[in-house]
Amino acid sequence: MIESASGISSTSNAGLINANAREASKPDVLCWGGVIAIVCIAPALLMGNGFDFSTTIVTPAAGAWDEPSLVELREASHALLRGSFTHTLFEWTATTFAFFTFVLSFLRSRHTGDASPAIIGLALISAGAMDAFHVLAATRLIDGVADNRDLIPFTWALCRMFNATIQLIGVSIVLIAFRRGAAQSNRGRALAASAFFILAAYGIVAYCASSETLPQTTFPHELIKRPYDLYPIALYAIGALFVFPSYLRRSPSFFSTMLVLSLIPDTATQLYMAFGSSGLHDSAFNVAHGLKAFAYAVPLAGLCLDNMAHHDEMSRLTNRLNSQAVALEDARFGAEQASHAKSEFLANMSHEIRTPLNSIIGYAELLSRPAKDPGDSEIWTRQLHRSSAHLLSLVNDILDLSKIEAGKMRVRLENHSVLEILRDVALLMRPQATEKLLSLDVELVGQVPEKIKTDAVRLRQILLNLVSNAVKFTDSGGVEIRARTCKDSATGETLLEIEVEDSGIGIDKTQLVRIFRPFTQIRTLDNDNSEGTGLGLDISSRMARLIGGGLTVKSKVHVGTTFRLALEIDTGDALNMIQPMKLDLSEVSEPPDALSGARLDGCRLLVVDDGKNNQRILRFVLEDAGACVHIADDGKAGVERTIEAIDSGNEYDLILMDVQMPVMDGLEATRLLKRRGVKTPVVAITAYATPQDRERSLEAGCIEFVTKPLIPDHLVAVVARHVDIDPNRSSLTLAGPRIVSTLVDNQRFAPLLRAYLDDIPGIIEIVEEALEQSDRATLLRSVHQLKGTARSYGFPKLGDLAEHCQQLLREDAAEDDVASLVADLICQLRAIKGD
Numbered sequence: 001m002i003e004s005a006s007g008i009s010s011t012s013n014a015g016l017i018n019a020n021a022r023e024a025s026k027p028d029v030l031c032w033g034g035v036i037a038i039v040c041i042a043p044a045l046l047m048g049n050g051f052d053f054s055t056t057i058v059t060p061a062a063g064a065w066d067e068p069s070l071v072e073l074r075e076a077s078h079a080l081l082r083g084s085f086t087h088t089l090f091e092w093t094a095t096t097f098a099f100f101t102f103v104l105s106f107l108r109s110r111h112t113g114d115a116s117p118a119i120i121g122l123a124l125i126s127a128g129a130m131d132a133f134h135v136l137a138a139t140r141l142i143d144g145v146a147d148n149r150d151l152i153p154f155t156w157a158l159c160r161m162f163n164a165t166i167q168l169i170g171v172s173i174v175l176i177a178f179r180r181g182a183a184q185s186n187r188g189r190a191l192a193a194s195a196f197f198i199l200a201a202y203g204i205v206a207y208c209a210s211s212e213t214l215p216q217t218t219f220p221h222e223l224i225k226r227p228y229d230l231y232p233i234a235l236y237a238i239g240a241l242f243v244f245p246s247y248l249r250r251s252p253s254f255f256s257t258m259l260v261l262s263l264i265p266d267t268a269t270q271l272y273m274a275f276g277s278s279g280l281h282d283s284a285f286n287v288a289h290g291l292k293a294f295a296y297a298v299p300l301a302g303l304c305l306d307n308m309a310h311h312d313e314m315s316r317l318t319n320r321l322n323s324q325a326v327a328l329e330d331a332r333f334g335a336e337q338a339s340h341a342k343s344e345f346l347a348n349m350s351h352e353i354r355t356p357l358n359s360i361i362g363y364a365e366l367l368s369r370p371a372k373d374p375g376d377s378e379i380w381t382r383q384l385h386r387s388s389a390h391l392l393s394l395v396n397d398i399l400d401l402s403k404i405e406a407g408k409m410r411v412r413l414e415n416h417s418v419l420e421i422l423r424d425v426a427l428l429m430r431p432q433a434t435e436k437l438l439s440l441d442v443e444l445v446g447q448v449p450e451k452i453k454t455d456a457v458r459l460r461q462i463l464l465n466l467v468s469n470a471v472k473f474t475d476s477g478g479v480e481i482r483a484r485t486c487k488d489s490a491t492g493e494t495l496l497e498i499e500v501e502d503s504g505i506g507i508d509k510t511q512l513v514r515i516f517r518p519f520t521q522i523r524t525l526d527n528d529n530s531e532g533t534g535l536g537l538d539i540s541s542r543m544a545r546l547i548g549g550g551l552t553v554k555s556k557v558h559v560g561t562t563f564r565l566a567l568e569i570d571t572g573d574a575l576n577m578i579q580p581m582k583l584d585l586s587e588v589s590e591p592p593d594a595l596s597g598a599r600l601d602g603c604r605l606l607v608v609d610d611g612k613n614n615q616r617i618l619r620f621v622l623e624d625a626g627a628c629v630h631i632a633d634d635g636k637a638g639v640e641r642t643i644e645a646i647d648s649g650n651e652y653d654l655i656l657m658d659v660q661m662p663v664m665d666g667l668e669a670t671r672l673l674k675r676r677g678v679k680t681p682v683v684a685i686t687a688y689a690t691p692q693d694r695e696r697s698l699e700a701g702c703i704e705f706v707t708k709p710l711i712p713d714h715l716v717a718v719v720a721r722h723v724d725i726d727p728n729r730s731s732l733t734l735a736g737p738r739i740v741s742t743l744v745d746n747q748r749f750a751p752l753l754r755a756y757l758d759d760i761p762g763i764i765e766i767v768e769e770a771l772e773q774s775d776r777a778t779l780l781r782s783v784h785q786l787k788g789t790a791r792s793y794g795f796p797k798l799g800d801l802a803e804h805c806q807q808l809l810r811e812d813a814a815e816d817d818v819a820s821l822v823a824d825l826i827c828q829l830r831a832i833k834g835d
Contacts, residue, residue: 033261036298040268043287047276053283055083083281084139087152090289091135097296098128104303108255111310115190116174116247117255117303122194123170127163128296130201134159137209142202144209152280153217155208157228160270162204164235166197171239171247171259178250220278229274236267254309258302265295360388411455411546418448418496419578421456422481425463426583429479432471439478440467442583446484450576452496452569458543459567462551463498465536466563470502473561477503485569485577498565506557515553516541598713598720601626604650605719608638608666609658609685617710618656625716628827630820634661635669642678645820652680653723659686659697667700674701681722685710741794741832756793757832764829771822779818780809783825798828 043053078085105121108114134155136142144151173190208214217228224230244260269291276284366380422442433440463481470479482499507515516537537551544551549567569575605627607618619629630652632638638657645651655673657666664672670682683704684697694705706718741753763782770778783805791799805821 029257029261032257033264036261036264039294040265040291043272043283043291047283047287051283053286055086055281055286086281086286087289088135088139090286090293091131091138094289094293094296095128095132095135097293097300098124098131101125101296101300101303102128104300104307105255108303108307108310111307111314114251116177116251117306119174119177119190120167120170120259120299122190123166124296124299126166126194126197126201127159129198130159130162130166130205131292133202133205137205142206142209144206146209146211146214149280150214150216151209153226154214154228155205156273157217157226157231158204158208160229160232161235162201164232164239164266168235168239168243171243175243175246175250218278224274225276225278226274229270233267233270233274236263236270239263240267253302254305255299255302258305259299262295262298265291265298269295360384411458413453413455413547415451415453416456416459417451418483419444419450419583421460421463422483422498423583424460425467425481428464429467429471432468433479436471436475438471438474438476440471440481441478442481442483444484444578444580444582445482446486446580447577448483448485449496449569450578452567454567455547458547462540462543462565463500465540466500466565469536470500470504470561470563474502474504477560479503488566494569496567496569498567499562500565501560501562503560506559506561507553507555508557512553512555516551598716599626600716600719600723603627603653603719603723604630604645606630606632606638606641606645606652606655608632608635608655608661608669610634610661611658614658618715621710621712621715622656622719623827623830625719627719628824630823635664635666635672637663638666639664639669639672641820642673642680643676644817646678646680654719655680655682656719657682657684657702659684659693667696667702670697670700670702683718683722742796743794753793756789760829760832764826767822767826767829771819774815776809776818779822780806783809783822786825795832798825798832801825801828 047053102121102125105117105124109116109118109121133142134152137144137146137155138148138152218226240260240263244263248256248260269288272284272288272291276282277288279285364384367377367384426440426442430440467479467481479500479502482501484497486495486497487493488495541551544565544567547567549565552564552566553561554564555561600622603626605622607615607622607629609615609618609631610633615631619631622629630641632641635657638655642652642655657670659666666684666686670684673680673682681703682701683706684700684702685706686693686697697705703722704718706715743753763786767779767782769775770782783802786802787799787806790796790802801821801824805818805825808818808821
């Protein structure tokens with residue numbers, strides 16, 4: 001539909017104009033058809049009598065290029081490019097006719113209120129765009145490598161298929177709209193569809209132009225020289241027999257008549273190419289291109305005749321001023337209604353926002369004063385939190401509604417677990433239900449897919465809105481969430497059906513009809529709970545449509561209400577179904593990411609980051625959780641350390657990869673690792689947090705995307721989710737139970753052991769500083785001392801590790817090998833200390 005005040009106000013006039021225009025526009029089909037057929041046949045007769053329509057290429061004589069002047073060069077170039085110029089001229093002529101048809105069709109639709117010419121005009125401009133891209137590729141204004149001898153005939157055939165198809169689609173859309181009784185169509189959607197087809201046309205031609213090999217389409221020595229050009233004739237035949245005549249009957253006019261007759265030159269064009277053209281720019285080739293431009297000119301001529309007839313009709317409608325005055329009055333009333341709606345919106349928002357804001361200011365003032373009763377502060381704080389949450393909910397609702405109405409709310413359709421979403425909703429709403437002594441049950445009453453393609457955030461928000469409303473308006477009994485899979489009786493589509501049923505106050509019929517309108521709240525004598533904007537159900541309904549579903553409601557006063565969300569399921573892939581069951585909500589717990597205190601005992605991690613401060617922070621957080629951390633300063637070093645670890649049989653459990661680094665950035669390093677077959681999971685770390693950055697990281701091979709500033713618990717939880725914690729790892733781990741000396745039970749040795757443990761932080765600091773400064777002398781001295789003392793104090797494994805480090809240092813081993821072993825040594829020291 002054309003949703004505008006002018007479209008509404010002109011409806012009555014449009015009907016009168018169309019009725020009169022149809023009477024005035026009764027062209028003689030046979031007469032016009034005969035003229036057009038003669039134009040199409042004439043070139044064949046002339047060619048049979050020896051007339052040459054080809055564009056010959058004049059080749060300069062031998063020696064003409066010895067010392068040519070600029071004038072001679074220009075003339076020679078034009079002679080060589082005559083065929084290309086002619087081809088370009090015909091193509092742009094066709095595109096120009098398509099453009100003017102598009103403009104005039106929109107003008108006619110606006111004047112008459114009949115959107116069908118505009119829809120067909122959009123189809124023609126889409127077809128004309130394909131022709132434009134075809135000639136742009138031929139003249140290399142679209143970059144390409146394909147030989148024009150292959151590119152031009154192949155893309156020509158594709159263009160004609162595309163043009164025939166798009167014209168059939170355009171007329172079919174108009175006929176469908178007529179059958180549904182729609183006097184008008186939605187031009188916005190048609191424009192969007194045309195933009196899509198134009199982009200598709202460009203993509204097809206650009207792909208062909210960039211292809212080094214294209215299929216052979218011309219067979220000069222065969223009877224059918226271009227067999228590909230026969231296919232569009234079948235489409236034109238379908239249009240001529242079934243589709244276009246129906247449009248002519250439903251909307252008789254010069255335009256519809258000429259549109260039907262344009263099939264004659266369209267078909268003739270294909271016949272000239274299929275049976276006559278054996279090469280570029282020959283007679284049949286040029287005739288076909290000329291007739292194609294003529295085919296675009298025919299409906300353009302019809303539009304011009306219709307617009308002239310319409311203009312004459314408008315001059316006879318001055319006696320209809322009274323009906324126009326009524327239409328203008330209707331438009332004025334609509335404008336007043338819009339103004340009233342705007343004022344009502346501002347009044348509602350002013351009241352709704354001021355209410356929690358006054359509470360926030362009041363309780364904040366109370367909290368700034370000494371409380372007379374110790375319990376007052378707790379009550380005031382709780383009320384302040386409640387009012388703040390309510391205000392935030394109001395703002396979020398308004399923003400959601402604004403995004404939806406502006407068309408800026410985007411959905412991200414991915415595979416998500418239905419059961420997990422239902423569990424999340426139950427987890428979030430269970431405290432509210434428990435506070436009101438209500439039951440909250442989740443049951444699969446039929447088979448449900450394990451995963452469906454949907455936007456989990458939007459689906460969760462819809463269900464939270466529904467369950468929140470159910471709890472809000474239920475004082476006894478409970479709320480039940482039911483899910484099942486069923487078939488839509490009307491369309492046969494497979495649906496996921498989720499119902500939220502409560503035993504609350506119910507909704508009477510007078511309020512039920514407007515329940516999904518914005519700012520609508522349920523008020524009864526029994527329950528005057530008016531807190532909220534009344535936007536939740538409106539937003540939920542709109543979101544349901546965004547993710548491919550619908551929201552309905554049925555209710556009975558004092559019995560309860562049931563909201564039903566039905567989502568279409570993509571059954572293209574085999575679905576794993578979950579059998580009917582009732583969820584045990586006692587098993588529902590916080591999701592893993594929300595847990596603090598996760599351990600990484602025994603995990604070997606590689607941190608790749610060029611920032612020393614970031615290295616220290618990451619090392620501290622991860623080692624504090626029990627991991628053994630190695631460091632690389634850039635992507636290249638990270639790749640080398642990873643390969644060395646794999647070769648040594650001691651590969652890392654996970655790599656934390658900074659994205660922005662010198663030498664080699666994190667994404668390039670990740671791609672290189674994946675190309676080399678490295679299976680070690682990589683988590684990207686970056687300060688850039690846009691969806692595009694996340695997509696680039698995942699495409700490079702990262703399994704997850706963590707943004708800065710880093711939250712320690714969240715970082716540890718992310719790492720823990722992607723590594724296997726083996727409780728039987730060696731004592732190099734920073735295990736929960738610290739590494740204990742073999743002399744711990746010797747009471748006489750206890751004071752010496754405590755003193756040794758107190759010295760360990762200093763030893764760690766010396767070793768780390770020596771490693772960072774590449775001071776091998778200090779490092780050798782420190783590990784030599786550790787070798788002896790560790791065994792003396794009951795830590796034989798630490799002594800063995802120190803001896804191994806000493807051996808590497810004395811053999812002048814590679815820096816990375818030393819650093820890796822020293823990192824293990826530091827992990828051992830921390831485990832002994834129990835940090």
